[in-house]
Amino acid sequence: MRLLYVLERYPELSQTFVAQEILGLQELECEVRVVTLSSGVPGAAPAPSRTVEQAGTVERLAALLSQGMRRPLATLEQMAAEPNWPPPNGSARVRGALRIAPFIADAKWADHIHSHFATEAADIGRLLARATKTPFSFTAHGADAYSDPQRLSLNLRAASFARAASPHVAEMLRKATSDRPVADRVIEIPVAVDIDRFACPRPYQSNGDVISIGRLVEKKGFATLISAFASCQNAEALAGRSLVVIGDGPLRATLEAQAAAEKARVSFLGALPHDQLMEKAWGAALFALTPEIAPDGDRDGRPTVLIEAMAAGLPIISTSIPGIEDLVTPDIGVLAEAGNPTSVALGLESLLQIPSQTRQQMGERGISLVAPYGRRTVARGLLDAFRGDQS
DSSP, X not given: OEEEEEEEEESOGGGHHHHHHHHHHHHTTOEEEEEEXXXXXXSOOSSOEEEGGGSOHHHHHXXXXXXXXXXXXXXXXXXXXXXXXXXXXXXXXXXXXHHHGGGHXXXXXXXXXXEESTTHHHHXXXXXXXXXXXXXXXXXXXXXXXXXXXXXXXXXHHXXXXXXXXXXXXXHXXXXXXXXXXXXXXXXXXXXXXXXXXXXXXXXXXXXXXXXXXXXXXXXXXXXXXXXXXXXXXXXXXXXXXXXXXXXXXXXXXXXXHHHHTTOOEEEEESOOHHHHHHHHHTOSEEEOOOOOOXXXXXXXXXXXHHHHHHTTOXXXXXXXXXXXXXXXXXXXXXXXXXXXXXXXXXXXXXXXXXXXXXXXXXXXXXXXXXXXXXXXXXXXXXHHHHTTTO
């Protein structure tokens, strides 16, 4: 089967689930192409990609003219009445149409178009589907399920199915439409993780540090985690342990300054190659990630890194927000109140005060729960959904 994936950026370090999903589909003998608004981080990617920048002016004009000749009504509606993409003001509509017109050839090649995130990528996937009559679907992850209800409803109606990465996201998508048959097209398929690669080859390190991995942005709650760690780092359970933060982002300097001011034992290692990251994870006693809802509404859905930590056999402390509440249960970890350093500190202490054997059993329970996130399992579920359009 030939699949066209639509993304806003590709590849992204924080979106390993996309790469794993594509790899899983390729292992099932699917051909996958990717089109994207902008290039991501340098490095190997599992599928070839095209960005809007790669198409010159002549190619864009020729592609839009060809699109208009083949599908005049769809093209006219895109430039005259499309509410989401391109932006509804002046010549921006024409410029927007020119930007994505070169993707029409890829959309015609594909048997199915799939967009990741229910925002711009879903808008573009829908427009490409309308211009080529290729079936279209999209995945919603977290904050995108809380986006403009009108946009969500429009994309839901056009999609052959909408895939939610967690039960809570599925609920939000179904609430975005009053049309029952459309709501019934929402399906739940989790994100893909290379669970075998995260499997720990050594015994549980009960005396290890506390590790956290993620992009250093507000919704990840690192400021809360650092304050919590600083307040309890001298407690018996945490004595001698450090908080090891792996990842980079716009808040790094601010968080480093906070850790210094609060005299917290925090090591900021930045983004690491996978083998170095895993060495740190396998030597940890506990995985911590304390997401919260940012003032601008940005939020996590079901962070992939929590699944990866479970695959590595680590007990977990996280926060009680939708998408995490039904993942981190008491038999694999502890949930604290989001944005509350005192609650997180109590959670850290309580988890590290219990016998190391109990924490090891939590990690083992986490390992037993990650099979549904394996990339081949996820890819099979998606492929069945994609093929449903051709039955």
